[in-house]
Amino acid sequence: MVQVIQVPNHVDNFDPILEARRIWRERGWTEADLGMALVTSIARVDQINMKKIESNLRPLKLTFARFELLRLLSFTRKGSLPLSRVGNLLQVHPTSVTNAVDRLEAQHFVERTAHATDRRMTLVNILPAGREIVETATEILNREVFANTGLDASTGEQLLHLLTSLRAASGDFSH
Amino acid sequence: MVQVIQVPNHVDNFDPILEARRIWRERGWTEADLGMALVTSIARVDQINMKKIESNLRPLKLTFARFELLRLLSFTRKGSLPLSRVGNLLQVHPTSVTNAVDRLEAQHFVERTAHATDRRMTLVNILPAGREIVETATEILNREVFANTGLDASTGEQLLHLLTSLRAASGDFSH
DNA sequence: CTAAAACTTTATTACGTCAAAATATAGGAT
DNA sequence: ATCCTATATTTTGACGTAATAAAGTTTTAG
Incomplete structure (x- = not known):
């Protein structure tokens, strides 16, 4: 018996963000490659989160x-x-x-x-x-969403701390 | 002479996300308060990033x-x-x-x-x-954007690593 | 009293998603 | 080989969200 594995179309054989960063480096944009990867990763995580949230809210x-x-x-x-x-x-x-x-x-x-x-x-x-x-x-x-972040508690706290630093650096709230 | 400080309307006297987390805890939603804060922080950082990007792209x-x-x-x-x-x-x-x-x-x-x-x-x-x-x-x-993330390089790498873990946990790419 | 500021709304534009339709290809059975 | 059905790809139409510009109303300050 052959096992059939369903792979969603959007899953590719590599990480597109890592790939983009490699290209950035290749072109000598070494001041920006990390920032580009960060901004893109955050956008992607947000997109994933929002999709989960909206699908859970839709029936309501x-x-x-x-x-x-x-x-x-x-x-x-x-x-x-x-x-x-x-x-x-x-x-x-x-x-x-x-x-x-x-x-x-x-x-x-x-x-x-x-x-x-x-x-x-x-x-x-x-x-x-x-x-x-x-x-x-x-x-x-x-x-369905917030209780399952995919990170353990201490890693989550660490991530939250970094994100808060980022927001603080952008003047998102007074501190 | 009195110094007048212009404060944008959206800047409040506290961090709204921290405040929301406090309320979550108050209600006993301790399985979810960290996840809520993470999802909300990511959304907010993304919003800030995108606003910067779009304003730089608009003239083009x-x-x-x-x-x-x-x-x-x-x-x-x-x-x-x-x-x-x-x-x-x-x-x-x-x-x-x-x-x-x-x-x-x-x-x-x-x-x-x-x-x-x-x-x-x-x-x-x-x-x-x-x-x-x-x-x-x-x-x-x-x-204008990617070279100034507001984090030093090693902190940035750390954040990128955590975000990549999150994406991996959501099956964002094969690994 | 008048000008400036605060607040909300309307109209327009842009972008993203879903559902469904339209077209083309691929694969299996006959 | 041909037919039939499933799959792949793109597009259209409808809807939700968000931003900008402009207008209208009310309040505040000088």
Whole structure:
């Protein structure tokens, strides 16, 4: 009996990033070859992570962007925030917030309400159905994605530390 | 004299990722808090990297996706590849390749040509203007982005090693 | 009171994915 | 060899996300 092994198309016989780095070196770009490999590796890992997350969220009719917004709201005392504050905290463009809130409102997971004193602002307020779905989604992501990183705990902590250094170096947060 | 310090809106008084991890722990999600922080950090670093890259590429009227395609073609012997092979090597969806090739063709950086023997395939072939722009773009990215990672070389190598482990654990390449 | 700033929205553009369709090739059975 | 079915490849259309530019409303500061 012959064993048939299914190999996904995207799996190739070598590491494309290592290969690219070899070419960079070959051309004498030795100031940049490591940085190129780092940036490319991070992009690729992110792509893999996001694909896993989105596929787990799809049955709930949520995307990661909308999940993050619901998660953020569920952590606030009042369950509501000004749109501008959402954009700040999630590091996304104001128009993206408007867009996400539009969709979540259509799903009846949130509603827009007026700010008590500043009429320039609009608040987004999480609704019971939103709280319910975000709890379910978090359980699923914790179990199916976040609990299985492929690294042991101490290696993971080491990686987290390096990534935090990188973000600090880019001024991602005050330190 | 009072010194005025301009603080970008997105910079907050703490690290939002660390804060999120604290909340995760508070809720007893101790299997997942590290993974959540890792996935989120990677996403954020990628976002920072891509923003830098795209802003450097914008004056050339290139996006990173199109730059990568040109770069790949410029490294091949004949300067051409089947679309399907491009998708494989760059790990992107076939429709994304079609889309990118459409735009690059409109810019006269590449052209589509027929495969000699297999008429199902379409080749994408880099044109002289494409070779020229990709050389310029590579110089700029090497200098402005890849040469300044914010980490010293040995720390960078360490980070690269961890990222490669992560990709390996996800079956990103055969090893 | 007026000008500047803050906040949100609309319209446009770009990019990526999925689902499905269209075309071409390959392999096995007759 | 021919036919039939499965596979491979590319494209089209629909949708979600995100960014930019511009406009509208409200507040703040001088």
